[in-house]
Amino acid sequence: MDFDFRLWENDLKLDFTVVKDCRSKEEIGSKKANYRGLNFIIEPLGKVKIKGSIHKYYNEGYNNATRFTYDDFQEAVNQLAEFGVKPETAILRGFELGLNLDTTACKIDNKTFLDSILYCRGAERSDMEINGKMGLGYTYKTTNTKYKFYDKSAQAKIQTSELLRIETSFNRMRAVENYGITSLADLLDKEKLSKLILDKYLKPIDETIFFEWEQIKTPRRLPAKYRSKFKDLRNPDWWIKDDRCRKERKRNKLLLEKLINQYAKRNIQNILKDLISLELSAFSRTKKGDDYTEFESLNKWNKPNHAAKKGTNTQGIVRCDSHDHREGKEKKKHCLICGKEITGQKTDSKYCNNQRKCRDKAYNLKVSETRKKKKSDKEKEILKLIKDIGDKLSLTRTTNPNRKKTKGVKARKTSIIVTVNGKRKYYHGSQARFFLNEFEKKTEYHETNPIPVL
Template sequence: MGFDCRLWENRPELKFQVLKECDSNIALGSKRAYFNGLSFVIEPKGIARVKGSIHRFFNNGSHNADRFTFENFTIAVNDLLAFGINPETAILRSFEIGLNLDTTTCKIDNKTFLESILYCKGAKRSDMEIHEKLGYGYVFKTTNAKYKFYDKSIQSDIQNAELLRIETKFTRMRAVENYGLRTLSDLLDKEKLSKLIVDKYLKPIDETIFFEWEQIKTTRKIPTKYKSKFKDLRNPDWWIKDERSRIDRHRNKLLLEKLVTLYAKRNIKNILKDLISLELQAFTRNKNCYEYTEFESLNNWNKSDNAKKSVTNAQRIVGCDLHDQREGKKKKKYCLICGKEITGQKTDSKYCNDQRKCRDKAYNLKVSETRKKKKSDKEKEIIKLIEKIGDKLSLTRTTNPNRKKTKGVKTRKTSIIVTINGKRKYYHGSQARFFLNEFDKKTDKPNKHPKPE
């Protein structure tokens, strides 16, 4: 806000280009300049944007495949001040957090890690295209974020190395609005950043379901009561079925992890979490001390009691982001009729399930409103008809609308036939009586209708 774009235009390292029309030489679209891995954009309305990798910017635009610590991030943000980018006023529109994991120490290749992912946040797996080839990475796209797992060494053309990249990209800022993240300076706040990494990066990894097929090729060792179930649990499509609830998914996740622990030679998810823990320790280090004490929550996330909530000791439920609601606490819902809380019912529930009373009452109200609307529309039509035809209208053969009902005697229904341009229109019952009353008001001849023969 209030940024002077001339500051960028006057810097010699920023060489802006813009697409122009051949005949008139009129600029079409935004001005763009590329420098050290960042794209500086000036839109026609004067709005300035910066896109790209701040990790690559820190490495002078060469690559972003090495370790990027919090101290490196702080230095890179300070370097942006030279371009007039103030962290306090630079508003975030989207950003990503991720780690480059060296998998050579565990002797498991990246492809094995990638192929072992069965389920992530309820999203269907999509292939990432790296150098116009598929099979080196996968994306799980949800409403507000993308979860990426891919081979960083292939993407960065690094020889004789195994780097696995695990990344979370927040495509909409409403995904992190509960963490007070709005500007670039908010990412420098260690408390906010720690909470964000634990909740939005590490927790989804903890909830992601991994299964290494080669470790349990057959069901021979599996107990008979689990054999049939195990065939479902190792199928990726089975996990993302719409009818599967969070609790059911979590229960089956625990069963699969139990079977892996008992009958597989290794647990690939635990190995991956150990690699992440080591990289997090490196992320928190600086030149003066081994690690920041402010990031203690990151260093402790992989301990045995970390997967439990501090209050209830209930294990984390497997998450699913296939919704268009804002992430955070689940909003309470109440019955539209009696006001009873129905948060635990189905997503589309509007009424409580107590003996169907509220749903029946809501249905009756809906029917009543429909009838009222229909009656009102018909009455408007009658008034318009009377005003249009006026004194030319004559009524014949109608019952007396003022006739009193006698108990036990069947009352004949009032009916009216109106002929307009050779076409007949019929009005019966309450509509006919309304017609008669309005016609009397129009002609000032109350109760002068001919008696039925």
């Protein structure tokens, strides 16, 4: 770019600093000045660069956590003219597209949104450090692009609202070369910008896989044919490690979304898309009126839009409650065991009326869980007994736990009586066998010391 760097050096608003050699006082490296969130850089050979957030620059350097519309972007570029910046000759080396989404209205905290991301563009997730804390954001880095999801309110230290930032960062310009974007003027072109946002920002959101764990904690409610598959679908590592073609991955994604829509109280991806649509409407709205024709493709991205009322700044209710989003439809209910729809049954019904099979199965599962807990408690008691006073234990009598069963001969139940401090404790069946096995480990019995058979 043909630019006279002395224009910046003579500008009183730019206070440049440079590293100098201690002895020769010779300048080393580039001159740098920070002004309203932008870094103005003059390299030794006279080449100039500007780095930073133009959104922050528009906000007088305060932060970039506010709403930033297309009109605001135009105004910020016009303000750069005082530093000799011409959009046609300002060559881009990288830039970011991002929206700040106010999640306060939907009553879902940012952590829930962040933790629901299972898969994004085939990239492994990396934690972002925000104000010295981890877990407030994640990045997914591909060859030329980086996708960021993070808590903007935490980064900007805003306590009045919850802001979620979704950002696409182009680290290399070859990621957008097919869109004819090379200069700052190209980003001001509404047609080019619309296509770029659709393909490089909104399409990745559509392809990202979201699953809110709390909505379907167990596959018990799902049909039996999906339960095993569902355990894989909700696992982030499963999507990354297994090599699949695009067609197969899409088929699995559609299956997971189908299960979410049928058995979860809410679909967090749809809520997120509604929030994005709401913010896009605000981005494309001009100060001259509500003319969306130049950004029509953006406003058609997520129709029907439940989160925005066209033509006003009024924010509608973001659908995040438990009722069905479709008007006039009764909330669907499904049997907790077989997954069969039971919408027409009583309001407090949990199981289908299939000859009480599902109800009895649920009862048996409950009894089984109770027995397992009781067995576990008893085994803990035995282990503690052997550990604490194992050397003082006296084995009174027992059957042989290794005795093979003979067909036609009734097997005898294993029973033992253990004398502890003059008191007798009785163990039978599986408890006795468990006791004997652990007792052998403790006393290191071998074949030379067989257990007496009674």
